Amino acid sequence: MQLSTSEISELIKNRIKDFSSSSEARTQGTVVSVTDGIVRIHGLSNVMSGEMIEFPGNTFGLALNLERDSVGAVVLGDYEHITEGDTCKCTGKILEVPVGPELLGRVVDALGMPIDGKGPIKTKLTDKIEKVAPGVIDRQSVSQPVQTGLKSVDSMVPIGRGQRELIIGDRQTGKTAVAVDAIINQKGQDMKCVYVAIGQKASTIMNVVKKLEENGAMEYTTVVSASASDSAALQFLAPYAGCTMGEFYRDRGEDALIVYDDLTKQAIAYRQISLLLRRPPGREAYPGDVFYIHSRLLERAARVNAEYVDKFTKGKVKGKTGSLTALPVIETAAGDVSAFVPTNVISITDGQIFLESDLFNAGIRPAINAGISVSRVGGAAQTKVIKKLGGGVRLALAQYRELAAFAQFASDLDEATRKQLDRGRMFTELMKQAQYAPLSVSNMAVTLLTANNGYFDDVPTEKVLAFESALHGFMSSKYKKVMDDIESSLELSEENEKKVVKAIEDFKATNTY
Amino acid sequence: MAEISTIARPYASALFSLAKEKKCLAGWSKMLGLLSVVVSDPQAKAFISNSKILDSEREKVILELCKSNIDKNIENLIKLLIENKRLLVLPEIAKFYEELKDADEGVVEAHIIMAEKPTKKIVDDLIKSLEKRFNKKIEGKVEINKSILGGTKIIVGDTVIDASVRGQLDNLAYTLKA
Numbered sequence: 001m002q003l004s005t006s007e008i009s010e011l012i013k014n015r016i017k018d019f020s021s022s023s024e025a026r027t028q029g030t031v032v033s034v035t036d037g038i039v040r041i042h043g044l045s046n047v048m049s050g051e052m053i054e055f056p057g058n059t060f061g062l063a064l065n066l067e068r069d070s071v072g073a074v075v076l077g078d079y080e081h082i083t084e085g086d087t088c089k090c091t092g093k094i095l096e097v098p099v100g101p102e103l104l105g106r107v108v109d110a111l112g113m114p115i116d117g118k119g120p121i122k123t124k125l126t127d128k129i130e131k132v133a134p135g136v137i138d139r140q141s142v143s144q145p146v147q148t149g150l151k152s153v154d155s156m157v158p159i160g161r162g163q164r165e166l167i168i169g170d171r172q173t174g175k176t177a178v179a180v181d182a183i184i185n186q187k188g189q190d191m192k193c194v195y196v197a198i199g200q201k202a203s204t205i206m207n208v209v210k211k212l213e214e215n216g217a218m219e220y221t222t223v224v225s226a227s228a229s230d231s232a233a234l235q236f237l238a239p240y241a242g243c244t245m246g247e248f249y250r251d252r253g254e255d256a257l258i259v260y261d262d263l264t265k266q267a268i269a270y271r272q273i274s275l276l277l278r279r280p281p282g283r284e285a286y287p288g289d290v291f292y293i294h295s296r297l298l299e300r301a302a303r304v305n306a307e308y309v310d311k312f313t314k315g316k317v318k319g320k321t322g323s324l325t326a327l328p329v330i331e332t333a334a335g336d337v338s339a340f341v342p343t344n345v346i347s348i349t350d351g352q353i354f355l356e357s358d359l360f361n362a363g364i365r366p367a368i369n370a371g372i373s374v375s376r377v378g379g380a381a382q383t384k385v386i387k388k389l390g391g392g393v394r395l396a397l398a399q400y401r402e403l404a405a406f407a408q409f410a411s412d413l414d415e416a417t418r419k420q421l422d423r424g425r426m427f428t429e430l431m432k433q434a435q436y437a438p439l440s441v442s443n444m445a446v447t448l449l450t451a452n453n454g455y456f457d458d459v460p461t462e463k464v465l466a467f468e469s470a471l472h473g474f475m476s477s478k479y480k481k482v483m484d485d486i487e488s489s490l491e492l493s494e495e496n497e498k499k500v501v502k503a504i505e506d507f508k509a510t511n512t513y
Numbered sequence: 514m515a516e517i518s519t520i521a522r523p524y525a526s527a528l529f530s531l532a533k534e535k536k537c538l539a540g541w542s543k544m545l546g547l548l549s550v551v552v553s554d555p556q557a558k559a560f561i562s563n564s565k566i567l568d569s570e571r572e573k574v575i576l577e578l579c580k581s582n583i584d585k586n587i588e589n590l591i592k593l594l595i596e597n598k599r600l601l602v603l604p605e606i607a608k609f610y611e612e613l614k615d616a617d618e619g620v621v622e623a624h625i626i627m628a629e630k631p632t633k634k635i636v637d638d639l640i641k642s643l644e645k646r647f648n649k650k651i652e653g654k655v656e657i658n659k660s661i662l663g664g665t666k667i668i669v670g671d672t673v674i675d676a677s678v679r680g681q682l683d684n685l686a687y688t689l690k691a
Contacts, residue, residue: 024674024675024680024684025672025673025674025675026672026673026675027671027672027673028668028671028672028673029671032516042518043671044671045670045671046671046672058687058690068519069516069518069519069522070516070518089673
């Protein structure tokens, strides 16, 4: 942005004119020690827990430990210039980040400052990063779906608006891919997205942003980045900052989706801070409140009722519910879900999507384990058409896995078992989906209907996906009206079902797959 | 490592309650002041922390140094501190003792920093308004410091009231930078 000289002096003039010259009374303290971003301060007798503390050189910190003789604070950002004996002041403010639609399409750090080189963000509002989740009275049960565009997720583990669905798996199993696909599929679904990257490589974050841009998803997405090189304090704070940005939409009767990628790294950053603050370590050296850092964060993802929105907006928005859907990501080590942090987050969330390395390596991507992936509340929110058609998929896949294990020992199998195995194999193949290629509800419905009615049975397994995509092409060119009808009503009327079945038969007759 | 203040506090509160019982708050305050000066001396510090010297010798030297100025109870305090190897904490103990004494008397010390020597009336007025604000008796201590340029800066405990020209210039610089 170019500024002319007059503009600059005008700016300065205004600032000088508005500058209030009243004396200020503030509580002051002295830095006693600085260790890896943790500062001990003597004095500051009136400091609040979580209050911002001002250090010399325009640096701020966060008071975390209030002890009898000292205050333990964590510095936000660089701390090399802070030395023993420096004076610091209380600001009387709890940490806040900018919020609002101006943040869409931008990449910001954990404090909401832009880091994408696109200039300053002109937000009008700021909000506290630590807030209490809506209470029981303010909530409403989950009833609207979040379409991820992934066949396996939408049919087997449906997610509702306001739900918290954990994505869990080892490294390199496609956790981020599932989350990013879900964001990409929100295009035109009236959903704002926040992607919080915690402790990831800057190059990985850059790739995600690039992919979101390529797919036109950045228009409705904010990326909050606390990369591996950022201080532990920022990595710890990033999810709360992102959550506050998402809550902006929830409280105003809109729907938002937030991805925390990943919370394991946040717990590790918090462990570092806690140990440096000399808080007693517990299991796996995590502090005693590691459960609480995740539970208070995930509780803020909720669906709030119309009265809450009405009250919050002071009557400006009426009759609309708001929601914040959370997709936290947890990375396990060697598939160990009984480690401390994974069990904590599993117990907090409303279900989980398990991704497995074995499946991933066998080419089944997304590598979702159908047996242990669940959605505890999403069923109520699933689209009618998918609910009707996708009911059998999970069962078929779960039975197939069991049967396949047994079938390895048997030399000849009876007809029924063989058929079931074939069907399972077909479904396994059918649940594969390329990255960045989310499916619409109508296409998903056609696929599931084809499978349920056995039209895939005589298609060779390796040709199932080719058949599917050719069928989708055929449907959209020849039966556009039916497809549009399904898409808008999200239901499959008997009449439409007959039409689709006929279309599938027609397509099969062409033999063009 | 426990912080020095954490170590000093119980000594100070014990001393204070004993002094109050014996009604010799002011007297002990003077003795503690003297002792902290003695202990803070670099040579004395080296002597105290020298591990080659026996505790009994240390005790003898220190008591000899302040013999005429301390009473039996403070003598016992020195012996106790030597036994616990906490003699160097004495200045901190004296500081806490003073704080407790001031709190008991309802007196707070105010550090008034000014660029030029103020008239007595200004200081008196200032102290009067500070007493009103803090609701306590204020003991003013004026310090002349040219670097604040003008106005005044008042430090009462942890609270800093900055009405100096330097402070306002700093604020202006911050506003322009932000």
